[in-house]
Amino acid sequence: MTSMPELRPLGETLGTEALGIDLSKPLDADTFTWIADAFAQHPVLVFRDQHLNAPELAAFGRRFGKPRQHALIKYRHTDCPEVSWLTNVDDEGKVDWYGVKRATDWHTDSTFEDELPLLAILHAKEVPPEKGGTMFTDMRLAYDTLADDRKHMLSGLTALHGRSIGPAGEKLYGDFKGVTDKQYRDVRRPAITHHPVSGRPILFVNPMHTYGFVGMEQEKAWPLIEELANHATQERFVYYHRWRVGDVLMWDERATMHRGAGDYDPQQRRVMLRTIVYPN
Ligand SMILES: [Fe+2]
Numbered sequence: 006m007t008s009m010p011e012l013r014p015l016g017e018t019l020g021t022e023a024l025g026i027d028l029s030k031p032l033d034a035d036t037f038t039w040i041a042d043a044f045a046q047h048p049v050l051v052f053r054d055q056h057l058n059a060p061e062l063a064a065f066g067r068r069f070g071k072p073r074q075h076a077l078i079k080y081r082h083t084d085c086p087e088v089s090w091l092t093n094v095d096d097e098g099k100v101d102w103y104g105v106k107r108a109t110d111w112h113t114d115s116t117f118e119d120e121l122p123l124l125a126i127l128h129a130k131e132v133p134p135e136k137g138g139t140m141f142t143d144m145r146l147a148y149d150t151l152a153d154d155r156k157h158m159l160s161g162l163t164a165l166h167g168r169s170i171g172p173a174g175e176k177l178y179g180d181f182k183g184v185t186d187k188q189y190r191d192v193r194r195p196a197i198t199h200h201p202v203s204g205r206p207i208l209f210v211n212p213m214h215t216y217g218f219v220g221m222e223q224e225k226a227w228p229l230i231e232e233l234a235n236h237a238t239q240e241r242f243v244y245y246h247r248w249r250v251g252d253v254l255m256w257d258e259r260a261t262m263h264r265g266a267g268d269y270d271p272q273q274r275r276v277m278l279r280t281i282v283y284p285n
Pocket residue numbers: 108112113114263
């Protein structure tokens with residue numbers, strides 16, 4: 006490392022810029038350690054002005070773990086299946102309406118899979134002239150600010166996760182959840198988890214994939230999931246990322262929820278590369 010990189014906050018809670026790093030070059034051990042340390046404290050980390058192709062993005066992801074092919078076959082990158090497209094444009098250059106709608110409500114990725122991802126990375130290639138941001142919220146802070154009786158109740162609860170079948174998933178997708186290459190069975194996870202690096206408690210319930218709690222009727226579970234989602238996504242906890250072409254943004258899948266803001270003109274192109282990384 007020639008000069009030390011620097012951190013600069015972008016939002017009140019989440020959102021931190023890492024300055025002075027070129028991700029197109031192989032990262033030396035010191036720089037990698039610096040990024041890993043920064044990321045453990047700042048779960049939404051942004052690198053500006055990077056211009057990576059799909060294999061370079063996958064290589065960056067591979068420093069942290071195993072990038073995995075995305076469940077939605079259609080969006081996989083043909084040269085590099087560990088990277089997928091997040092795009093609102095179809096093969097003929099027309100608006101891809103599934104792409105426009107996709108992921109525009111609060112969620113944590115793939116909590117319905119047997120194994121949880123560590124982190125995900127988005128790299129902006131084309132962005133709308135205005136809006137079209139991605140929003141993040143801090144689930145450590147969401148836990149810290151829960152009322153004591155809620156903390157107590159949740160500490161004894163096991164949540165049920167399925168692919169987009171929680172309250173927000175049903176509202177957003179209904180019966181049109183996209184074609185995947187496997188069937189998902191239900192996965193059970195504690196409602197409160199702890200961050201493996203910082204040890205901080207985390208509210209681990211998201212309204213897209215969490216659809217119930219063990220031993221609780223749906224009539225009680227759905228209002229609770231929605232109450233927790235509303236609590237966790239209060240404006241004071243949320244960071245809205247305004248994309249610039251070249252941004253590489255990585256987020257901690259254990260400590261945050263995110264969503265596409267879904268607030269832009271769909272006729273404007275919005276094209277990103279994405280990879281999702283699992284533990285080695
Ligand atoms: Fe997502």
